[in-house]
Amino acid sequence: MSNLSGPAEIRQEVDTTPIKAIPVRRYGRWVAGAIIVFLAFIVIRSVVTNSALQWPVVGQFLFDDRILNGVRNTLLLTVISMIIGIVGGVLLAVMRLSPNPLMSGAAGIYIWLFRGTPLYTQLIIWNFLALAYSKIGIGVPFGPTFFSWDTNTLINQFIASLLGLGLNEAAYMAEVVRGGIQAVDSGQLEAASALGMSRSRTLRRIVLPQAMRVIIPPTGNETISMLKSTSLVVAIGYFELMVSAQTIYAQNYKTVPILVVAALWYLFMTSVLTVVQYYIERYFARGTSRATTQKNKWGARMLGYRFGRGGSGGGGASR
Template sequence: MTPSNVPQLLPLGSPAGTAATDQSRRTKVVPLRHAGRWVGGAIAFLLAAMTAREIISNPRFEWGVVGHYLAAGPIIRGLMTTLELTALAMLIGIVFGMVLAIMRLSENPVSRAIAWLYIGLFRGTPVLVQLIFWFNLSALFPHMAIGLPFGPPLLLVDVNALITPFAAAVLGLGLNEGAYMAEIVRSGILSVSPGQRQAAGALGLSRAQTMRRIVLPQAMRVIIPPTGNQVVGMLKMTSIVSVIAMSELLYSAQAIYTQTYETIPLLLVVSIWYLTVTSILTVGQSFIEKRYAHGSATPAPSSFSGRLRRNLISFRSVTP
């Protein structure tokens, strides 16, 4: 490159340099316009408004009947049963999932084989079949003997009295959930670097201490989001226990509309309660995710109010 081709830098004090600086100061940064995005949003809002108006104004929905049954005694009792089933089934699923995940990662081949068989069995058969199987367990084992192996039984339990519809629902949902939670917990444990376990062992920590104090707190960032999805899915999955005459939310609504023939209003009542509870669970999940996101390079999920405020600021910035 010859000296004549080298670009000349103008000093700031020169007239040309001052004019260039003033020109850059007068330049107004105009945000990029997204006309297609706003047009699409307007069309979606218009369609949503039209749908909402049609639903609200349609007398066949019988919103007065919906309001009457929304807090009715049978519906509330069914809702409480649904929440109880969800909590107990998820508790069993999480505990079994953690144990099975640790067994799958164990160096003992027997433990790995047992965990693999359990997960394959419960993930490979429909949960509805498992529910009906547990409900009819007394057909295979009328009595359950409790005592020493190969010794006389110390206690005989009537399985038909033990396996009530509620117990069958908890067992069917909880044991099935344990197979799915095992894979979620295993993925979270594997997301932690093996070097941290080796460093903990070098410091003298046992495997149990390493898992409890080092691995699991870091794995929770990976475990919590899919676990939250499983909780929401479990809440809705409890509706299938109506096949074993369990009086949960949907079964309670069915018992009413089979007598009154108000099918659509009762289904709307059930849907409103499911939407309410799932919304509360989603908010709780976001708080738990923020709690375990401290110290992580991945930003914590923002709240709904934060996203709304950010979108309003963005809207004002592009408004002329």
């Protein structure tokens, strides 16, 4: 009978001692953190103790009816203008990517025109459009007009604000949507075409759902930018947050505290929009590694500490 003693009888000892993770000490971070905390303390103390800011006046006008009315109009302008911008941007992006040169050219000219002129100028043009066209009508070119409206009656300050903000935003959203569509793998378009899907159905069912992961982050940024851009309607006198603030401090001469009130409301609204954007991004990122990045970053860091010695030797991670 053969002797079976040999390599099979060699037992490798397993180190079961828990791994003690020793993180790298980065003293530069501590120094930078201390400097930031010190500077933040100085800024906060300066703001809180500055008598020129008149914090009692800020508290008095923070929920003033005129301020709240301006906030409501600002939000209304933002929502409707973004709806116009998003819908128009999708249509323009589809036209821009169309193989039809007329559609692609028309979309390109629109984007060139509205991105190439200042929003402030566009708002004024829409508000004073009656100087160039006293009436707006529907009819046959070089023929009879079936319906016509007085331009000043049709385009009031609110409509002029929506046209200026919404149509300008559509030009920017068109490039955002176009970038998202082009980020989708072209092989999927070819597969959909091979299955007999129409171009519109392919866009609706395959391209746009995937493109949303690319489109949503800049769209959220555009929405926040739109919220602040509504302050430009002061050029045509529409009553929004900045106009209401100007109206108040023109009467009581409390310029600084009233501007602080407006800034606080803008910060509050942009903060809410940022939170909404975060959850929308997470919704459309489901099933991708990006969806779990924020959730798992601390867990991954701890796993990195645990498995720090697992790359060599016979030891493993103790549970």
